[in-house]
Amino acid sequence: MNEIELLREWDADAPPLTDTARARARFRLYQAMRAPATTPATGRAVGRRPLLRIAVACAAAAAVTATVVVAQNTGENAPRTQTVSATTVLRGAAAEALRTEKPLAPRDDQFIYTKEVIELKPVSGGHVKTYVDESWSSVDGSKKSYVSELGHTQWVPPAQKGQYSWPPSQWSKLEQLPLDPGRLTIVLREAGTKPAFGRKTRADEWPKVQLFLSGLLRAPVLPKGLRSAAFEALAAVPGVEVLPDRTEFNGHTAIGVRYVGPRGTPWRDGGRVLLFDAKTYRYLGLRERTTTKLTTKVYDQSQYIVADGVVDRVLQRP
Amino acid sequence: MTVEPGVRVGQDSDASVIERSWDEPETFALLFDRHADSVHRYAARRLGAEAAEDVMAETFTTAFQQRFRYRTEASDARPWLFGIATNLIGRHRRAEARRLRTLGRLPPAAPGGAAEETVADRVAARVSAQAVSGELAGALARLPARHRDVLLLVAWADLGYEEVAAALGVPVGTVRSRLHRARRKLREALGGSDPTALREESDDE
Numbered sequence: 303m304n305e306i307e308l309l310r311e312w313d314a315d316a317p318p319l320t321d322t323a324r325a326r327a328r329f330r331l332y333q334a335m336r337a338p339a340t341t342p343a344t345g346r347a348v349g350r351r352p353l354l355r356i357a358v359a360c361a362a363a364a365a366v367t368a369t370v371v372v373a374q375n376t377g378e379n380a381p382r383t384q385t386v387s388a389t390t391v392l393r394g395a396a397a398e399a400l401r402t403e404k405p406l407a408p409r410d411d412q413f414i415y416t417k418e419v420i421e422l423k424p425v426s427g428g429h430v431k432t433y434v435d436e437s438w439s440s441v442d443g444s445k446k447s448y449v450s451e452l453g454h455t456q457w458v459p460p461a462q463k464g465q466y467s468w469p470p471s472q473w474s475k476l477e478q479l480p481l482d483p484g485r486l487t488i489v490l491r492e493a494g495t496k497p498a499f500g501r502k503t504r505a506d507e508w509p510k511v512q513l514f515l516s517g518l519l520r521a522p523v524l525p526k527g528l529r530s531a532a533f534e535a536l537a538a539v540p541g542v543e544v545l546p547d548r549t550e551f552n553g554h555t556a557i558g559v560r561y562v563g564p565r566g567t568p569w570r571d572g573g574r575v576l577l578f579d580a581k582t583y584r585y586l587g588l589r590e591r592t593t594t595k596l597t598t599k600v601y602d603q604s605q606y607i608v609a610d611g612v613v614d615r616v617l618q619r620p
Numbered sequence: 621m622t623v624e625p626g627v628r629v630g631q632d633s634d635a636s637v638i639e640r641s642w643d644e645p646e647t648f649a650l651l652f653d654r655h656a657d658s659v660h661r662y663a664a665r666r667l668g669a670e671a672a673e674d675v676m677a678e679t680f681t682t683a684f685q686q687r688f689r690y691r692t693e694a695s696d697a698r699p700w701l702f703g704i705a706t707n708l709i710g711r712h713r714r715a716e717a718r719r720l721r722t723l724g725r726l727p728p729a730a731p732g733g734a735a736e737e738t739v740a741d742r743v744a745a746r747v748s749a750q751a752v753s754g755e756l757a758g759a760l761a762r763l764p765a766r767h768r769d770v771l772l773l774v775a776w777a778d779l780g781y782e783e784v785a786a787a788l789g790v791p792v793g794t795v796r797s798r799l800h801r802a803r804r805k806l807r808e809a810l811g812g813s814d815p816t817a818l819r820e821e822s823d824d825e
Contacts (some may be wrong), residue, residue, distance in 0.1 A: 309775035316664035329676035334681040
């Protein structure tokens, strides 16, 4: 018997983990989970809607659209005219975003207003539920935000020290993100460590990069150029592909783009679908399959922004 | 494909759980359920019950907050978790040293019923370890912290050399040399170059 085996056999008077201690530790973890997700890459921010995880309720759109049409995949009737690549669509979207978005400079004491339409269509058929969510998020996270999620409204307290979220709603943090797509990828890949701009992105890092990029694109309002950079960066992610069938979405003929991850990742069967106008490649909204926690009913969820802007106080509209 | 017992692979692996938690944070609780006991036991052996609970809880909240940094090609998250735990234990160096000195002064546990226990090899080993617990504690207390970390990650966290290297962020060669030195000092403290003699003595009793 050697000294390592002796050490292994010596319990050093260590008591086993009690159920009470386990419950306390689990509660601390639970509290951390309730806090906004950590993303040291960009520092602190607020804003992830804290309570309902029934569905992801933030759409990525700078575009303002008016007509509400139930989004359906047209399936067999859709013209199979896939003549473009995901790269073409995303680069087109990048150019369109750069062309159409207005520069914004919200003050820290202001709020970002968004009005968002969310439609839930049961996969098994049935009535389509439509929600209109209006939210006011504190620009620097220092004030209470007022958010609506699937019709449930609530006040969200200011972010606490040490809490981080993605995407950051603190405008100054968003402004620190690079507008060069390649550098943006690397900053997101490194997630808070010092970015190694000379290193190539490894295959196992791309799922993380696409997750951060699609998260960033959820932000309703971004500094000018950042959305364009995110679309360009997404175009370079291996596994991003165009969906074969065109789709009707919010009154538009749309092209879907989604990320399909390698085996063993949650995106193996394809993640959420970003939808772009088939002609202009303007971003329209997103669609994804969701499952309610309580009933485990499966829905196709579509969501898009119909209005956004910067306002001085909660409940004020642009 | 052969898989080491207890190591999950594919969609059930720790890496897969962490990756899922990027999008579904509550999934991370699975990792807690899998490893809370072993992390707690490691921390408790080093720091005692009270600090261990805190270290274990903080290990998982820290891991959760740093989950985006996890390199998902490593299917087993234990080296990562024990690395975090070891860093946290590093904040309690004085407490650990005090505890080891206290354990070093305690009289060895009485090997009650040793005659029957020595029939089972494992029981005999435990008796031997308890019998020299004072020497073990004293030797651990005298080790440089970085040597102690390596030794105890091997002995108490059950990590291999490369896993220890990953946990501490040092080269494997460094792990080997630190472990070699730590083991030599431990052997000396136990009174000879061949600690096997200890068990043989116990067996003879």
